[in-house]
Amino acid sequence: MAFLTVSGVSKRYGDFTALDDVSFDLERGQVLALLGANGAGKSTLIKCLVGLMRFEGEITVDGVSVARHGRQTRNVIGYLAQNPALHPDLTVEETSAFYADLRGVPRSQARDLVAYVNLAEHAGQLVGALSGGMRQRLALAIALLGDPSLLIFDEPAAGLDIAARLELRALLHEQRERGTAVLLSTHWLEDVPYVADRALVLEHGRQRFLGPADAMSGPAGARARLYLRLAGEQLRAGNVVRSMLPEAEIEASGDWLVVLCHPAEKARVVEALVHAHFTILDLRVEEATMDIALLADSVADNTEAAAAAEGAASCA
Amino acid sequence: MRVILTIARKEVRDAVRGRWLLAFAATFAVIAIALALVQARAGDLGSQGFNRTTAGLINLCLLLVPLLALVLGTGAIAGERERGTLRTLMAQPLSVAELLIGKWIGLAIAVWTAIVLGFGVAGLVMTLVQPLTDVGHYALFILLSAVLASAMLSLGMLVSVFSEGRVKALAGAIVLWFVLVLLYDVGAIGLAMTVSSSGRALLLVVLGNPVEAVRILAVLSLEPDLQVLGPLGAYVTEEVGIRTGTWLLIGALVVWTVAPLAAAIQALGERDS
Numbered sequence: 001m002a003f004l005t006v007s008g009v010s011k012r013y014g015d016f017t018a019l020d021d022v023s024f025d026l027e028r029g030q031v032l033a034l035l036g037a038n039g040a041g042k043s044t045l046i047k048c049l050v051g052l053m054r055f056e057g058e059i060t061v062d063g064v065s066v067a068r069h070g071r072q073t074r075n076v077i078g079y080l081a082q083n084p085a086l087h088p089d090l091t092v093e094e095t096s097a098f099y100a101d102l103r104g105v106p107r108s109q110a111r112d113l114v115a116y117v118n119l120a121e122h123a124g125q126l127v128g129a130l131s132g133g134m135r136q137r138l139a140l141a142i143a144l145l146g147d148p149s150l151l152i153f154d155e156p157a158a159g160l161d162i163a164a165r166l167e168l169r170a171l172l173h174e175q176r177e178r179g180t181a182v183l184l185s186t187h188w189l190e191d192v193p194y195v196a197d198r199a200l201v202l203e204h205g206r207q208r209f210l211g212p213a214d215a216m217s218g219p220a221g222a223r224a225r226l227y228l229r230l231a232g233e234q235l236r237a238g239n240v241v242r243s244m245l246p247e248a249e250i251e252a253s254g255d256w257l258v259v260l261c262h263p264a265e266k267a268r269v270v271e272a273l274v275h276a277h278f279t280i281l282d283l284r285v286e287e288a289t290m291d292i293a294l295l296a297d298s299v300a301d302n303t304e305a306a307a308a309a310e311g312a313a314s315c316a
Numbered sequence: 317m318r319v320i321l322t323i324a325r326k327e328v329r330d331a332v333r334g335r336w337l338l339a340f341a342a343t344f345a346v347i348a349i350a351l352a353l354v355q356a357r358a359g360d361l362g363s364q365g366f367n368r369t370t371a372g373l374i375n376l377c378l379l380l381v382p383l384l385a386l387v388l389g390t391g392a393i394a395g396e397r398e399r400g401t402l403r404t405l406m407a408q409p410l411s412v413a414e415l416l417i418g419k420w421i422g423l424a425i426a427v428w429t430a431i432v433l434g435f436g437v438a439g440l441v442m443t444l445v446q447p448l449t450d451v452g453h454y455a456l457f458i459l460l461s462a463v464l465a466s467a468m469l470s471l472g473m474l475v476s477v478f479s480e481g482r483v484k485a486l487a488g489a490i491v492l493w494f495v496l497v498l499l500y501d502v503g504a505i506g507l508a509m510t511v512s513s514s515g516r517a518l519l520l521v522v523l524g525n526p527v528e529a530v531r532i533l534a535v536l537s538l539e540p541d542l543q544v545l546g547p548l549g550a551y552v553t554e555e556v557g558i559r560t561g562t563w564l565l566i567g568a569l570v571v572w573t574v575a576p577l578a579a580a581i582q583a584l585g586e587r588d589s
Contacts, residue, residue: 085400087399
C-alpha cells in the first residue's frame with residue numbers, strides 16, 4: 001500500500017466545487033509535484049491532506065485515515081504553508097522550541113534545524129522582525145521537526161531568492177534520498193523535472209493529468225522569453241544559441257536577440273553567449289506562464305502517444 | 317497532556333510579556349485599597365468594616381472581572397485565526413480539545429494570578445492599616461472572583477470560535493458583558509414573569525447567568541440580607557433554603573465553566589481551519 005493514498009476526494013462549498021474526485025497515491029522516497037493555476041484547488045487539496053478541512057472521499061497516511069485520526073496522521077506530516085504564519089511576539093528560538101514541545105521532539109533538534117536553515121544567528125530575534133524569506137526558512141525548520149515521513153510544501157519557492165530556491169532543490173533531493181514522501185505544490189514549472197518524480201495537474205478542482213514529471217519538460221512545457229541586447233553580431237549569436245538548443249525559437253530584431261526556450265535553459269543561453277565573448281548590454285526575461293489546460297492536454301496527448309508507441313513496439 | 321501544558325505555558329508567558337496581567341492586578345489593587353481608605357475615613361474599617369469593604373468590592377468585581385475574562389477569552393481563537401497562526405497550530409499533531417483546554421488553562425492561570433495578586437496586595441495593605449479578624453470572607457470573595465472569571469473565560473472562548481477577527485470577537489464580548497452584567501436582572505425577571513409566574517422560572521433565571529449566581533453566592537456568604545440579595549436572591553433563599561441554594565449556584569457555575577468550553581471544542585472541530 002502506498003504511503004499516502006487519496007481516493008475520490010472532493011470539497012464543496014454549497015454549489016461551488018473546489019475539488020472534484022481527485023485520486024492519487026505517493027510512495028516513500030517519491031516527490032509528487034502538484035501543479036495548477038491560482039484557484040485550481042492545490043491549497044484546498046493540501047489542507048484536506050493535513051486535516052485542516054473536512055472533505056468527501058478518503059485520504060490515508062501510512063494506512064491511517066486523515067478524517068478519523070487527524071492528530072495521529074499529523075504526527076508524521078511536516079507541512080509548510082504558502083504564507084506561513086508564526087507568532088510574531090516569540091523569538092526564533094522560542095518558536096522552534098514551542099513547536100518542538102508540541103510535537104514531542106527534543107529542543108536540541110529544534111536548535112539544530114534552526115542552524116540548518118541558517119537562522120542560528122537570529123535565534124534571539126523576534127519572528128515579527130524577520131524578513132519574509134527568513135520566516136519561510138523558520139517555517140521550514142518547523143516542518144522538518146521530528147523527521148516527518150511525509151512532507152507537504154505549499155508553494156515553498158514563493159518569495160525565495162534564487163539561492164534559496166537552489167537550496168530548496170537540494171533539500172528535496174536529500175529528503176527523497178532519505179525515503180521521505182514529498183508533495184510539492186509549485187508554480188515553478190521549470191523546477192518540476194528536476195525535483196519531482198511525478199506530477200499532478202489540477203484545473204478548476206479537477207485532476208487533468210497524473211504522470212511522470214519528465215512530461216512537464218520538452219515541447220509540452222511552458223516557455224520563457226529571453227530578450228538580450230547585444231553589442232552587435234546578433235545573427236552570429238543566434239547561431240551559437242541554435243547550435244546549443246536546436247528546439248529554441250530565435251529571432252533577431254535590431255540590437256535585440258529574442259530567444260524562446262524552456263525556462264530551465266535560460267541560464268545556459270546566457271552562459272553560452274558570455275563564453276563565446278558576446279557583450280550583453282541588457283537582459284530581460286518574460287517568465288513562463290502556465291496555461292494549465294493547454295499543458296495538461298499536451299502532456300496527456302504526449303503520454304498517450306508514447307504509451308501507444310510502446311504498446312505497438314511490444315506487439316511487434 | 318504534554319500538548320495542553322505546552323499551550324498553557326505559552327498563554328501564561330504571553331500574558332506576562334504583554335503586561336496586561338500586571339496592569340489588571342494593579343487596577344484591582346488600587347480599586348480595593350481606594351475603597352478601603354474611603355471606608356477608613358468614615359471610621360468604618362475594622363472587622364465589620366472589612367466585611368463592608370468586601371461587600372463593596374463584590375459589586376466592582378461583578379463589573380470588572382467578567383469584562384476582563386470575556387475579552388481575554390474572545391481573543392483566544394479569533395486572534396489566532398486573524399494572524400493565520402490557527403492554521404499553523406492545527407497542522408501540528410494536536411486535537412481541537414487539546415488546543416482549547418490548553419488555552420483555557422493558560423488564560424485562567426493568568427486571570428487568577430491577576431485577581432489574587434491585585435486583591436491579595438490590597439488585603440495585605442488593609443491589614444497593615446488595621447489588624448482584621450474577618451479575612452475568611454475576603455478570601456472567599458477572591459475565590460468567587462476567580463470562579464466567575466473561569467466561567468466568563470469559557471463563554472468568551474465560545475464567542476471566539478464563531479468570530480472571524482479580533483474586532484468582531486471583542487464586539488461580541490462587550491455585547492455579552494452588557495447583557496449578562498447590566499441588562500439581565502431586569503430583562504430576565506420580566507421575561508420569566510411574563511412567560512410563567514411559577515417559582516421554577518425564577519430559579520432558572522438565577523441559574524442562567526453566572527454573574528447573578530456569583531453575586532447571590534457572595535451575598536449569601538457575607539450577609540444573607542434580603543435587601544442586599546435582591547429579588548432573585550431573596551427568592552432562592554426563601555424557596556430552596558440557603559444550603560440547597562448554595563449548592564445549586566455552585567453547580568450552575570461548574571456547568572457555566574464546562575459547557576461553553578465543550579461547545580467551543582465541538583464547534584471548532586466542525587469548522588475548516
